[in-house]
Amino acid sequence: MAILLGAIADDFTGATDLANTLVRQGMRTVQLIEVPAGPAATAIDGVDAVVIALKSRTIPAAAAVAQSLAALDWLQNAGARQVLFKYCSTFDSTAEGNIGPVAEALMAALDTDFTIYCPAFPENGRTIFKGYLFVGDGLLSESGMRDHPLTPMRDASLVRVLAAQTTRPVGLVPLSAVSDGPTAIRATFDRLRQAGTAHAIVDAVTDADLHRLGEAASDLPLITGGSGLALGLPENFRRQGLLPNRGETAAVSADLGGATAVLSGSCSVATLAQNAYMRARRPSFQLDPQALAESDEQIAQAFDWAAGRLGAAPILISASAPPDAVRAAQDALGRERAGALVEAALARIARGLVDRGVRRLVVAGGESSGAVVQALGVRALAIGRQIDPGVPWTVASRDGAPPLALALKSGNFGGEDFFLRAFA
Incomplete structure (x- = not known):
């Protein structure tokens, strides 16, 4: 059975966060630890989405790219109709990447000239306005992430951070377009593409913004962001008649004793x-x-x-x-x-x-x-x-x-x- 959504996460907790979001939105989801050696058909039988968890956030960029491309190849062989590259809602990255290099490699492999970036997670206080990432009421650069031991984040401008990691221009989809709905968002995508922009940071301050963005991004082969971006994706598959309206999928019991x-x-x-x-x-x-x-x-x-x-x-x-x-x-x-x-x-x-x-x-x-x-x-x-x-x-x-x-x-x-x- 072919899967609908394939996701590549750059760390294990982020993968679990994403899988949790998809399950709560009614997608039967399995999280695999690293790229399986074989097709793992039994692991994905009857599953709507697969999240492959990598440990690639802080490794050298070339290694992160290689692991991510291997994950993409596996997901394509599993029939994924859309691919999501998942990173942290605080856009964690080193000076060399790895968000930009991985995204550009995935774009090339999927033969697409445009993708979006939205790490917003309003439920946990991560919002984006005018391209700046906020943690609670303050900028990312003023939060505890400023002193992260591996990935200190001292610039809250996601446009600037991403531009330093990519080879092609970075633009912005402003909140005004997001608030106007999917048609306005797609029109902004089109304008950016026509201007030669390959990467677009997208503003979002509420879950409703993420639902609108998810609908607008239904035709993009690759999307990138935090787990919040997945809020609007399952409904796209339902509109196509590919996903039942089963409500929140029953979670497994984790009460194992011991x-x-x-x-x-x-x-x-x-x-x-x-x-x-x-x-x-x-x-x-x-x-x-x-x-x-x-x-x-x-x-x-x-x-x-x-x-x-x-x-x-x-x-x-x-x-x-x-x-x-x-x-x-x-x-x-x-x-x-x-x-x-x-x-x-x-x-x-x-x-x-x-x-x-x-x-x-x-x-x-x-x-x-x-x-x-x-x-x-x-x-x-x-x-x-x-x-x-x-x-x-x-x-x-x-x-x-x-x-x-x-x-x-x-x-x-x-x-x-x-x-x-x-x-x-």
Whole structure:
């Protein structure tokens, strides 16, 4: 059975966020972990949408392009009628990319000269006006993303940020056109294309804007954005008679029993607040990148500490730290090594906790989630109930191993009590 929508996500939490949005809009969706080695026909039987989760946000641009093109090839072979390139609602990228280089490579492979970019997610406070990305009431450049350890975002102008990453002109679809509806949006697309513009940032401040944009983009082979952009896509397929009006697809149950734990690697403002809230209420263990660089002793200490505490009430093992501590670790170890040490440690700890009976696990941070999912041998995720906007429980399928309930949380998402409320 051919799928309707194929999506390529540049990190694992973003992929889960997108899959959650599609499920809530009535599309049967499966999230695959990296590009399958074969056709994986059984994994997509009866599925409307497939999201392929890559770990490509911060790797070298050439590698991100190669992985994304491999994912595109797989999705085309699965019959995808439209392709969505999913990135973070804060437009996370390094100085070299990877949003622009990946998008241009996908455009070339799909033989299209135009695409759109809209990371808006109003439900989580991400809006775009005059091409500037806002987080809550402030500009992106004034938010906690300014000091992100891997992808610091210090310019809120998405037109400028994207123009530095692309080889062809970048334009803007203003809110006035978006508010006027799909016909006005398409007319703006046409004007930009005629002027030689290949990339268009699209303003959006409400979910209604995203629904209008989704309808206007129905004929584009490639669209790019955050999970909010997917709000308006399922209805396009319904208008074509390709998707039943089944309402919100029933989510799978993630109540698997067993012990519970939280692993936190994100250093975002939201995750730091979540760490503080949980530390005041539940046992916690703090990892130190500089200690991890010296030996494996701290990982052994974490297992010894957790041994008598695992149960139905969650524990927290965290490498999250405020900006000054992150800078100190990066100065001592180098930015890439500091991040890699934390990811590797959390991955090993995740394996050890699962071996010790943990069956429900929350992981905070995109890079951390990617490392954990890979270490646990997860092949696909079925989407469960939403905990907070953009963050559902999932049930992970693993070759020859019992299923796990995983909640993969983007660093910036979730309320202060997220970690505890996830298990309530």
